[in-house]
Amino acid sequence: MYDVCIVGSGAGGGMAAYALTKAGANVVVLEAGPSFFASRDSKMLMPAYASPRRGASTKTRPFGEFDACDGGWEIDGEPYTVTSGSKFMWWRARMLGGRTNHWGRISLRFGPRDFQGKTRDGLGDDWPIRYEDVAPYYDRVDRLIGLFGSHENLPNEPNGIFQPPPKPRCYELLVKKASDKLGVTCIPSRLSIITQPLNGRAGCHYCGQCNRGCTVKANFSSPDVLIAPALATKKLTLITNAMAREVTVGKDGLATGVSYVDKKTGTDKHVEARIVVLAASALESSRILLNSKSSLFPQGLANSSGTVGKYLTDTTGTDLAGFIPSMMDHVPHNEDGVGGMHVYMPWWLDNSKLDFPRGYHIEVWGGQYAPSAGFMGGIERYQGGGYGKQLKEDYRRYYGATIGFSGRGEMIPNDASYMEIDPNVVDRWGIPVPRFSWGWTDHEFNQVKHMHETFRALITEMGGQIFSPMPTKEQGYNISTGGQIIHELGGARMGSDPKTSVVNANCQAHDCKNLFIADGAPFVSQADKNPTWTILALSWRTSDFIASQRKEGAI
Numbered sequence: 001m002y003d004v005c006i007v008g009s010g011a012g013g014g015m016a017a018y019a020l021t022k023a024g025a026n027v028v029v030l031e032a033g034p035s036f037f038a039s040r041d042s043k044m045l046m047p048a049y050a051s052p053r054r055g056a057s058t059k060t061r062p063f064g065e066f067d068a069c070d071g072g073w074e075i076d077g078e079p080y081t082v083t084s085g086s087k088f089m090w091w092r093a094r095m096l097g098g099r100t101n102h103w104g105r106i107s108l109r110f111g112p113r114d115f116q117g118k119t120r121d122g123l124g125d126d127w128p129i130r131y132e133d134v135a136p137y138y139d140r141v142d143r144l145i146g147l148f149g150s151h152e153n154l155p156n157e158p159n160g161i162f163q164p165p166p167k168p169r170c171y172e173l174l175v176k177k178a179s180d181k182l183g184v185t186c187i188p189s190r191l192s193i194i195t196q197p198l199n200g201r202a203g204c205h206y207c208g209q210c211n212r213g214c215t216v217k218a219n220f221s222s223p224d225v226l227i228a229p230a231l232a233t234k235k236l237t238l239i240t241n242a243m244a245r246e247v248t249v250g251k252d253g254l255a256t257g258v259s260y261v262d263k264k265t266g267t268d269k270h271v272e273a274r275i276v277v278l279a280a281s282a283l284e285s286s287r288i289l290l291n292s293k294s295s296l297f298p299q300g301l302a303n304s305s306g307t308v309g310k311y312l313t314d315t316t317g318t319d320l321a322g323f324i325p326s327m328m329d330h331v332p333h334n335e336d337g338v339g340g341m342h343v344y345m346p347w348w349l350d351n352s353k354l355d356f357p358r359g360y361h362i363e364v365w366g367g368q369y370a371p372s373a374g375f376m377g378g379i380e381r382y383q384g385g386g387y388g389k390q391l392k393e394d395y396r397r398y399y400g401a402t403i404g405f406s407g408r409g410e411m412i413p414n415d416a417s418y419m420e421i422d423p424n425v426v427d428r429w430g431i432p433v434p435r436f437s438w439g440w441t442d443h444e445f446n447q448v449k450h451m452h453e454t455f456r457a458l459i460t461e462m463g464g465q466i467f468s469p470m471p472t473k474e475q476g477y478n479i480s481t482g483g484q485i486i487h488e489l490g491g492a493r494m495g496s497d498p499k500t501s502v503v504n505a506n507c508q509a510h511d512c513k514n515l516f517i518a519d520g521a522p523f524v525s526q527a528d529k530n531p532t533w534t535i536l537a538l539s540w541r542t543s544d545f546i547a548s549q550r551k552e553g554a555i
């Protein structure tokens with residue numbers, strides 16, 4: 001009998017394991033994938049030519065052969081379905097630390113306005129908590145995990161406890177110049193990469209390979225930064241290759257533990273625990289709840305509101321790149337930097353003057369990172385190419401002369417975007433799989449159109465040639481497919497009213513007081529920010545609440 005069983009070891013599960021073991025609880029973590037610690041297992045610094053594949057992607061490593069994350073859009077034996085007429089993509093990690101092994105490490109706090117969307121413009125719903133409730137936990141996450149950034153005092157982009165940011169690279173200076181000219185706010189990025197030593201971890205040495213995992217632990221991944229110290233308390237039992245099937249409940253309606261499939265033997269097992277914390281990622285935790293059916297909870301656990309699986313959102317996204325002739329024939333120099341952008345553009349406009357609600361931020365890419373197979377997307381785009389000496393010279397001339405932008409914006413929850421359990425399909429373990437439905441609305445289409453207009457203006461301002469024509473309304477302005485930006489949130493949203501929400505403001509299930517959710521499922525809304533820093537802060541806040549309830553003997 002454990003005090004707490006946590007399902008999943010990514011951002012949410014890793015943080016809960018850290019905070020709860022430090023608070024003295026005996027914790028067991030069930031993790032569907034194998035063990036992985038970047039400090040031990042990373043392919044950092046391996047040259048592309050060391051592999052016959054030259055680093056090109058594989059099915060289980062769609063972001064490149066040396067990428068740290070095992071998983072993908074399709075996992076053998078673990079299907080999902082999509083309703084006819086909908087499109088949805090579900091990225092899943094299957095390893096200790098989940099997606100934190102290769103995430104972009106863009107670490108943005110939600111701002112005060114992001115918790116009160118409905119009050120602002122009448123759309124979606126407000127959160128039952130405010131920025132002030134989460135701020136102390138953002139501070140703690142900043143201090144423990146660390147990030148770089150700059151104090152800008154912008155109204156909805158709260159400052160953090162930042163380490164010094166790296167300087168902009170050559171192409172980023174050009175982007176900054178164009179942004180200033182067009183009145184687009186462009187500031188140092190905020191990434192959970194430490195530029196100075198912190199809590200026994202070394203500062204970054206700027207090899208630019210963060211997605212492969214960092215052997216010196218200078219960037220954040222859950223195994224090295226959260227799971228390892230939790231293990232050091234001797235309070236954590238880690239069970240890998242354990243695929244959670246359902247949360248079990250007793251006659252009193254309280255959670256008694258979690259049943260899971262031991263993937264190595266294919267056998268069904270069960271762990272008993274006084275408290276269960278689901279942190280298997282927003283959609284997987286929703287799936288587990290819906291699959292946890294019993295005579296007491298025939299429509300799934302914590303689902304008396306019927307809202308488990310509802311209010312799903314993903315970040316909106318679209319990209320555009322251009323060829324910038326002034327970046328050709330550059331003086332060769334090392335501009336590796338951190339494995340991510342050094343500048344970005346937070347949302348800078350007033351929606352009252354626009355035809356869409358909420359905002360987006362812009363991510364910047366370019367430069368001369370170590371190339372791998374398929375780099376530059378084909379030299380013929382640059383009027384170069386050919387054979388032999390000419391080809392080599394063209395590569396030297398054009399490499400680094402591409403600059404691209406990715407818009408990442410806030411979607412409003414809508415009734416067409418939700419998941420349920422497919423009544424006819426099970427995975428290789430016999431666990432029923434999710435069926436997704438998805439629909440963007442004009443809120444999102446108009447926002448993405450605006451992204452394209454901004455990107456075009458920036459590339460033109462830099463004297464560049466835009467690679468593709470303006471997408472049309474019929475093409476949906478090239479909006480991403482639902483799930484494609486891998487910021488899926490919701491499915492077990494928080495709220496004060498048990499009739500319209502799944503968990504309360506402490507991420508405790510309304511229907512089952514010893515069940516908690518510590519990933520993106522409780523989010524009431526997206527923001528124009530990436531979600532993980534908020535998942536970490538809320539998971540710590542929930543863990544503190546659990547620790548205080550244990551002390552009081554309430555659960």
Ligand SMILES: Cc1cc2nc3c(=O)[nH]c(=O)nc-3n(C[C@H](O)[C@H](O)[C@H](O)COP(=O)(O)OP(=O)(O)OC[C@H]3O[C@@H](n4cnc5c(N)ncnc54)[C@H](O)[C@@H]3O)c2cc1C
Pocket residue numbers: 007008009010011012013030031032033063091093094095096097098099100102103104105106107108242243244245279280281282284486487518519520530531532533535
């Ligand atoms: C390429 C990429 C780039 C990204 N960049 C950013 C970024 O820059 N900034 C940002 O904020 N976010 C980013 N994200 C999103 C970020 O990774 C997620 O928001 C974050 O990891 C979510 O944490 P989580 O704990 O909910 O899920 P995960 O990190 O996915 O962890 C879930 C864990 O649960 C395990 N699991 C799943 N199902 C089960 C089960 N049934 N039983 C047992 N275990 C299970 C999984 O194996 C996994 O280890 C990115 C994601 C990707 C893929």
Ligand code: SF4
Pocket residue numbers: 044193194203204205206207208209210211213214215216217218219337338339
């Ligand atoms: S760029 Fe820095 S943080 Fe990223 S892998 Fe290299 S040393 Fe580690």
